[in-house]
Amino acid sequence: MAAPRIIVVGGGLAGLAAVIKIAEAGGTVDLFSIVPVKRSHSVCAQGGINAAKNLKGEGDTTDKHFDDTIYGGDFLANQTPVKAMCEAAPAIIDLLDRMGVPFNRTPEGLLDFRRFGGTLYNRTAFAGATTGQQLLYALDEQVRRYESEGKVKKYEGWEFLSAVLDSKGQARGITALDLRTMELRSFHADAIILATGGTGAIFGKSTNSVICTGSAQSAIFQQGAFYGNGEFIQVHPTCIPGEDKLRLMSESARGEGGRVWVPRTPGDPRPVKQIPASERFYFLEEWYPKYGNLVPRDVATRAIHKVVYQLGLGLDGQPMVYLDLTHIDRATLNRKLEGILEIYEKFVGVDPRDEPMKIFPGVHYTMGGLWVDFNQMTSIPGIFAAGECEYQYHGANRLGANSLVSCIFGGFRSGPNALEYARNLPAAEGDGGHAAELARQAEINGKLLKNEGTENPFKLWRELGKTMTEHATVIRYNKGLKEADEKVVELLDRYKNVNLSDRSQWANTSFAFARQLKNMLELSRVIAQGALLRDESRGAHYKPGFPDRNDEKFLKTTKAAFTGSAAGPRFEYEEVDTQYIKPRPRNYDAAK
Amino acid sequence: MADKKVTLEIKRQASPDDPAVWETFELDWRHGMNVISAMMEIAANPVTADGRATTPITYDSNCLEEICGSCAMRINGKARMACSALVDNLEQPIRVEPLSKFPLVRDLQVDRSVLFENLKAVKAWVPVDGTYDLGSGPRVFPQQQEVNYPLSNCISCTCCMEVCPQFNEETGFVGAATIAQVKLFNNHPTGSVLKEERLRALAGDGGIQECGFAQNCVEVCPKQIPLTDAISDVSRDVLVQKAKDFLRS
Numbered sequence: 084m085a086a087p088r089i090i091v092v093g094g095g096l097a098g099l100a101a102v103i104k105i106a107e108a109g110g111t112v113d114l115f116s117i118v119p120v121k122r123s124h125s126v127c128a129q130g131g132i133n134a135a136k137n138l139k140g141e142g143d144t145t146d147k148h149f150d151d152t153i154y155g156g157d158f159l160a161n162q163t164p165v166k167a168m169c170e171a172a173p174a175i176i177d178l179l180d181r182m183g184v185p186f187n188r189t190p191e192g193l194l195d196f197r198r199f200g201g202t203l204y205n206r207t208a209f210a211g212a213t214t215g216q217q218l219l220y221a222l223d224e225q226v227r228r229y230e231s232e233g234k235v236k237k238y239e240g241w242e243f244l245s246a247v248l249d250s251k252g253q254a255r256g257i258t259a260l261d262l263r264t265m266e267l268r269s270f271h272a273d274a275i276i277l278a279t280g281g282t283g284a285i286f287g288k289s290t291n292s293v294i295c296t297g298s299a300q301s302a303i304f305q306q307g308a309f310y311g312n313g314e315f316i317q318v319h320p321t322c323i324p325g326e327d328k329l330r331l332m333s334e335s336a337r338g339e340g341g342r343v344w345v346p347r348t349p350g351d352p353r354p355v356k357q358i359p360a361s362e363r364f365y366f367l368e369e370w371y372p373k374y375g376n377l378v379p380r381d382v383a384t385r386a387i388h389k390v391v392y393q394l395g396l397g398l399d400g401q402p403m404v405y406l407d408l409t410h411i412d413r414a415t416l417n418r419k420l421e422g423i424l425e426i427y428e429k430f431v432g433v434d435p436r437d438e439p440m441k442i443f444p445g446v447h448y449t450m451g452g453l454w455v456d457f458n459q460m461t462s463i464p465g466i467f468a469a470g471e472c473e474y475q476y477h478g479a480n481r482l483g484a485n486s487l488v489s490c491i492f493g494g495f496r497s498g499p500n501a502l503e504y505a506r507n508l509p510a511a512e513g514d515g516g517h518a519a520e521l522a523r524q525a526e527i528n529g530k531l532l533k534n535e536g537t538e539n540p541f542k543l544w545r546e547l548g549k550t551m552t553e554h555a556t557v558i559r560y561n562k563g564l565k566e567a568d569e570k571v572v573e574l575l576d577r578y579k580n581v582n583l584s585d586r587s588q589w590a591n592t593s594f595a596f597a598r599q600l601k602n603m604l605e606l607s608r609v610i611a612q613g614a615l616l617r618d619e620s621r622g623a624h625y626k627p628g629f630p631d632r633n634d635e636k637f638l639k640t641t642k643a644a645f646t647g648s649a650a651g652p653r654f655e656y657e658e659v660d661t662q663y664i665k666p667r668p669r670n671y672d673a674a675k
Numbered sequence: 676m677a678d679k680k681v682t683l684e685i686k687r688q689a690s691p692d693d694p695a696v697w698e699t700f701e702l703d704w705r706h707g708m709n710v711i712s713a714m715m716e717i718a719a720n721p722v723t724a725d726g727r728a729t730t731p732i733t734y735d736s737n738c739l740e741e742i743c744g745s746c747a748m749r750i751n752g753k754a755r756m757a758c759s760a761l762v763d764n765l766e767q768p769i770r771v772e773p774l775s776k777f778p779l780v781r782d783l784q785v786d787r788s789v790l791f792e793n794l795k796a797v798k799a800w801v802p803v804d805g806t807y808d809l810g811s812g813p814r815v816f817p818q819q820q821e822v823n824y825p826l827s828n829c830i831s832c833t834c835c836m837e838v839c840p841q842f843n844e845e846t847g848f849v850g851a852a853t854i855a856q857v858k859l860f861n862n863h864p865t866g867s868v869l870k871e872e873r874l875r876a877l878a879g880d881g882g883i884q885e886c887g888f889a890q891n892c893v894e895v896c897p898k899q900i901p902l903t904d905a906i907s908d909v910s911r912d913v914l915v916q917k918a919k920d921f922l923r924s
Contacts, residue, residue: 107806118735119791121831122743180812183801183863185824192814210824216742217827224800231795239788263780292737326705327712327758328739418821422828426740429759430707495806541719541731584721585730589690590781593718593731 086111087505089498090257090272092243092299094120096215096487097470098278099222100494101501106229110502113270114226115238115259117294121223124280124292125490128215129423130199130335131207132179132487134172138189139196143204145169152485153664155201155379156450156478157622158638159312161660164457164475168492175491176208182221186210187419197419198338199483201379203674207484212333212422218487242595243299246275246306246466247520253508254465255515258524262595265588267524269517273505274465276497277303278490281449281471285603285610286556287548289446290322290331300453300472301602304609308461310643310652311454311474313606314613317481317623318557319447320383321406321440323430329445330430332406333423334483336440337376339415341408343367343383344439345396355405355439366390371671378671381480381623384444388557391443398441407439446556448486450477450623451613454642459497465508467501469493474640479622531597536580540597543574543581547600547607555611559626564615568651571607578604608651609643616654617641634666679704682724682768683713685732691779699724699768710750710757710771711736734783741897744830747837748773748783754837756897757783774837787833793853797876801866813864826859826905828898835892835902847881851892854883855905861912874909874916883913 089105091098094116102112116123135148148169153160180186180194186208187195196205210217229235240262247256247269256271279299283291304310321336321343322329337343344363351358367386368375378386387404391397398404408416408424413436416424427435452474459467459475469490476489550570554563578601585593619633620626639656646653681702688695701724702716718731736746739758746757749772751765762769777785815823829852836842836850857873860866877883886906893902 103806118737118743118745119788119831121791122737122745124738124743126742126830127738127740174808177808177811178803178806181801181803181809181865183860183866185815185820185827188815188817188820190817192816194811210827213742213828216830217824220827221801224794225803227791227795228798228800228802231798292743293739294737324707325712325739326707327709327715330740422742429741430709430761432761539719541715545719584728587689587730590733590784592733596718 087273087502087508088113088271089274089276089501089505090115090270091276091278092257093123093278093280093470093472095123095125095278095280095470096219096222096490097494098276099219099226100491101276101278101469101498102235103222103225103229104495104498105502106234108499108502112235113238113272114235115241115243115257117240117242117262119239120226120237121220123219124295125219126216127290127292127331128218128487129212129331129333130338131197131209131214131484132176132218133199133206133482133484134176134208134488135169135204135206136173136176136194136196138193139205141204143206145172147204148172148206150664151202152482153478154669155482156480157632157669158478158634158661158666159315159621159640159659160476160478161457161640162663163660166663168476168489171492172488175488179218179221182225184210184217184221197335198377200334200337200377200383201374201482203374207335207338209335209419212335212420215487218491243279243302244524244598245302245520246463247516248306248463249511249515252307252463254463255511256517258520260595263590265591265594267521267528269521271515271517273508274467274501276467276469276501277453277472278468278470278494279472282603282606283446283449285547285607286446286552287545288325288327288329290319290329296599296603297449297472297606298599298602301606303453303461303463303466304643305602305605305645306463307645308463308466309454310451310606310609312451312613312641313609313643314617314641315450315479315623316446316556316610317380317448317450318384318444319380320387320444321442322445322447323427323440324403324443324445325430330426331447332427332440332442334380336406336408336420336423339419340411341376341406343376343387343404343406345390345398345404349395350400364396373674374671379480379482380447381625382671384557385625387444403441403443405439406442408435409437409439444557446552448481450474450479450481454640458500459493460500460504465504467497469497479624531581532583532586532594534581534583536582538577538581539584540581540593540600543577544600544603547571547574547603551607551610555614557625559614559624560628561615561626564611568608568611568615571604571611572649575604605645612651613641613643613654632669638666681708681713681762684768684770685783686772687732687782688779690781698729704762708762710760710762710769711739711746713762732783733781742830744832747832747834749775754834754895756832759897774833776837776842777833790831790833790836790850790852793849794856797853797857797873798869799853799856799860801860801863802869803865815864819862823859823862825898825900826855829855829900830898832897834895834897838891838895840889840891841885841887846885848885849877849881851902851906854909855900855902858905858909871916874913875920877909878913878917883910886910
């Protein structure tokens with residue numbers, strides 16, 4: 084039997100981690116990525132990566148990491164895979180260290196750790212405030228090594244369009260588009276791993292990179308894969324509002340002692356530094372004395388919303404609050420946070436070492452994603468998923484610095500599992516469905532290119548982002564969620580009337596974007612309708628009409644299936660694996 | 676200030692074989708606008724200043740926070756990242772062109788894969804034994820980390836190569852970014868096992884001796900990487916390596 088062929092789609096941490104494991108096991112990989120893999124969105128992760136290595140003498144353990152993660156996720160995550168992740172995390176940090184990641188160090192030359200949200204332990208290893216960049220580079224370098232040995236072939240500048248499924252519904256390859264020549268091709272594979280990141284673009288502006296549209300996940304969903312917990316979207320409490328995107332201001336700023344506050348007097352006219360401590364409202368510290376500024380992100384985000392919209396204490400009446408680092412000395416700030424301080428300085432023009440930063444919450448992370456089993460396989464045989472594009476590790480709210488570890492862990496598991504699956508796969512009958520899938524994609528492309536409508540895809544996208552941000556983020560009402568779903572249906576209808584201002588067959592970015600947009604629209608319905616159906620509040624999903632968690636009805640994984648009908652997706656619910664930690668109320672006012 | 680305007684002149688080229696043309700765009704000014712958000716605006720309304728319909732502009736971009744290295748281009752003559760090019764800090768009309776030293780794809784998009792090939796040639800990685808659990812890594816003191824971390828911040832934007840007078844087809848010079856990575860990996864306790872191979876890769880044509888010390892690289896680097904220091908250090912190591920190899924032969 085010929086050596087199995089594996090395709091990995093996506094070259095961020097999860098994708099590269101999968102590639103490395105497959106190459107190491109003697110397999111060969113075709114790696115597809117829209118951008119050169121070194122430019123993947125993982126570079127944007129800032130603050131660090133969690134592992135209970137207990138190098139600070141605090142008595143931290145992987146069990147405590149496991150409990151913090153489950154509790155932080157409001158008990159929605161299946162416990163078996165989360166437990167395995169937390170147990171694997173210390174060895175993952177060691178491996179990254181061996182690969183040369185320039186982690187910050189203690190005077191003795193050991194790894195330094197800092198605190199992050201949702202825990203009372205110093206559990207986060209970090210490389211300045213550009214940890215994701217450093218981790219991605221380390222894996223990128225290892226993949227480059229395998230590439231030079233002929234074990235990995237990169238297809239950079241190719242966009243995944245669909246899976247090729249055989250008559251039994253098993254994956255036999257993919258179709259992809261060369262973003263330069265606009266060539267459509269199908270590629271054979273015995274197993275596929277999707278590692279295509281988050282879906283921030285659905286909300287218009289977010290902290291995500293431009294390529295984080297969720298298009299690949301949506302395509303697979305429309306081909307029959309279940310999508311899990313789609314309604315769980317993380318809004319990060321501290322971002323810099325911008326014209327083109329919301330720039331993340333890492334939780335590590337608070338991990339290193341940053342404090343969030345507003346003047347007690349609305350519109351206090353004094354220069355910020357002249358406002359005395361007694362007239363500053365450190366609302367997170369007052370409301371959550373035990374965790375203070377390091378409550379989990381959903382809690383901090385709702386608190387900021389309350390301060391701005393209910394108490395009317397936003398800075399100068401604007402939706403903004405202070406994130407203050409000015410009490411920390413410059414040398415420490417530069418050693419531990421320089422990367423993010425530079426971002427603020429460059430994009431706002433103010434030095435955050437001298438003046439408190441003005442920040443506001445922004446869409447940040449997709450907890451939901453492709454439903455996978457404990458082996459990382461989606462409900463389509465032969466298609467695996469790893470990283471942010473799957474739903475498995477973070478429940479209803481992700482803890483800071485858990486994403487990097489979940490990406491690498493998920494990648495490390497999916498690689499060998501895909502290889503194992505591929506080795507046992509019988510040969511395809513006929514062409515495995517390649518000709519039919521190519522023809523289907525060619526028809527979609529041809530139609531789109533020739534469409535004589537009036538709608539500009541970029542304008543439709545803005546409308547989508549506006550409605551999804553308004554109705555399906557921090558505070559959700561059923562009326563608004565219905566409105567959002569209706570709006571998406573309207574946009575899907577108007578999409579039929581789309582007109583590309585560019586019809587060329589060379590590096591046509593409008594064309595690629597229009598294809599992504601269709602997929603974003605389909606996934607938006609999963610988010611809006613999933614949220615509508617979940618009449619409770621859990622983690623990042625908060626409904627004032629249903630302010631409590633309802634375990635009896637909703638301690639369940641949401642699974643959405645594509646129907647193609649006007650009503651939208653079909654939903655079903657699955658029991659959550661809670662065999663290790665009994666669900667208990669989640670309350671950050673006190674130590675848990 | 677509803678009627679404040681921003682004017683951009685953008686160099687367009689439909690493909691490598693088509694002629695280049697300049698198009699002018701006039702947009703409504705907005706607070707915090709940068710060159711990328713201006714081009715997003717053009718995509719939503721692709722019309723030139725004289726009212727002619729055109730196509731959205733093709734350019735590379737991704738993170739929009741100067742960490743992915745995608746959106747390098749020439750803005751008012753200077754090689755830089757478009758995402759951090761705030762309109763309010765730029766003289767108008769803002770002239771936007773593709774990098775000039777790399778094969779053009781379309782409009783502002785160029786092919787910079789040469790850098791990734793160079794990184795392969797110098798084995799810019801730490802050759803670990805495997806990914807299974809082999810315990811913790813080598814001890815690294817903070818002072819050493821503080822030298823290595825800035826080098827590891829290179830975002831592969833290729834601005835240093837664009838502005839280097841020696842980076843051209845004639846010399847085949849690898850450029851400053853690759854040399855800084857050689858220093859980074861030679862500094863690493865495990866990475867140094869490949870030190871001699873890396874130095875030899877920089878010893879021949881297109882290697883480190885092509886550097887003319889113009890120092891443009893260090894001035895343009897958006898990450899303030901100490902590129903000229905890296906070139907000096909690696910130059911010295913290459914010379915020592917050459918001498919050793921000569922004596923051995």
